[in-house]
Amino acid sequence: MMREQRPPLGKRLRVVAASCVSLILVAGPGHSEGTEELPLLREKGCHACHSMDVVLLGPPYTAIAALHSARKEVMLEVLIEKIISGGGGNWGMAPMVPNDHVTEDEARAMTEWILSLEPLRAKEHAKKRAELTWERSSSLIEKETL
Secondary structure (H helix, E strand, C coil), X not given: CCCCCCCCHHXXXXXXXXXXXXXXXXXXXXXXXXXXXXXXXXHCCHHHCCCCCCCCCCCCHHHHHHHHHHHHHHHHHHHHHHHHHCECCCCCCCCECCCXXXXXXXXXXXHHHHHHCCHHHHHHHHHHHHHXXXXXXXXXXXXXXX
16 A cells, blocks of 8 residues: 655744744734724734734633623633733733733723624634645645645
């Protein structure tokens, strides 16, 4: 029985890296259909790790809203503290860095805005992005191996 010949690992990794970069560029930082990012998030540098609905270094705002939609009141203070003091363990290996340049009032405004994102819409965005990522990755890999 003949084994299917696969492209070299380096070539496959380049395809995956190109897919990731193109997704970030297409998605654009911090914008979702019909929802404008809170200007304060950009002013304070949050866009370096977060976006509306694409995973960068940290979770997307829509994922945070979806996760905490059932307990917004409880999570409000927890998330405010996490924005200011940093922390980790909730979204993978990279911890959130402390943001001592953010005041409590600013952190509250950010958190209230994030938690105000409609949870159903957040789940729909996450699903669409996952499907889009899969389709683009598959088509790029197919083109590269042909």
